[in-house]
Amino acid sequence: MTRLFVTNIKNIFCFFAVRCHKKIIRNYVVDNMRNILSSPFMDMALQQAIDAAARGEVPVGAVLVDYRTQQVLATAGNRVEELQDATAHAEMLVMRMVRSRFLTHADLYVTLEPCPMCAAAISFARIRRLYFGAEDPKGGGVEHGCRVFQQTTCHHRPEVYGGVAADFAAGLLQKFFREKR
Ligand SMILES: [Zn+2]
Secondary structure, three states: OOOOOOEEOOOOOOHHHHHHOHHHHHHOOOOOOOEEOOOHHHHHHHHHHHHHHHOOOOOOEEEEEEOOOOEEEEEEEOOHHHHOOOOOOHHHHHHHHHOOOOOOOEEEEEEEOOOHHHHHHHHHOOOOEEEEEEOOOOOOOOOOOOOHHHOOOOOOOOEEEOOOOHHHHHHHHHHHHHHHO
């Protein structure tokens, strides 16, 4: 798995990381925060995850970006409860918002490893690149479980970069489920 621009915050508490995550750090203290990625798009996805938690949704956020122009095409957090729709995962929502048959011009940033449903949709939409945050050993379908992109029936495999701001994204999920108990 490729990790991009990952900084060990325990050793280098750099200015950029502080500036990038200032708002989030103010609201959420995450134990063992290790991985910080200098990606404003993953920061946006994290903010979507935080907003989802505030709505009582599992905190997962996604951002779809046109890699040619760096324009944000869509942002969303989970809305499964609100819409009473089991398929209303953040990734599905951003893909639907763009309303395009193919998304070959798009990169997807999502705070959690996509489930098999979303991974299949990412493949169908022909998204160029997938950046995800925390791994999901229980429900993920990219690095775990059925590993959708590695199947012979998968006809489009995006480039995959996992572990982006992973500890922070995982911390949001842990905090959410801890408070729900
Ligand atoms: Zn999903």
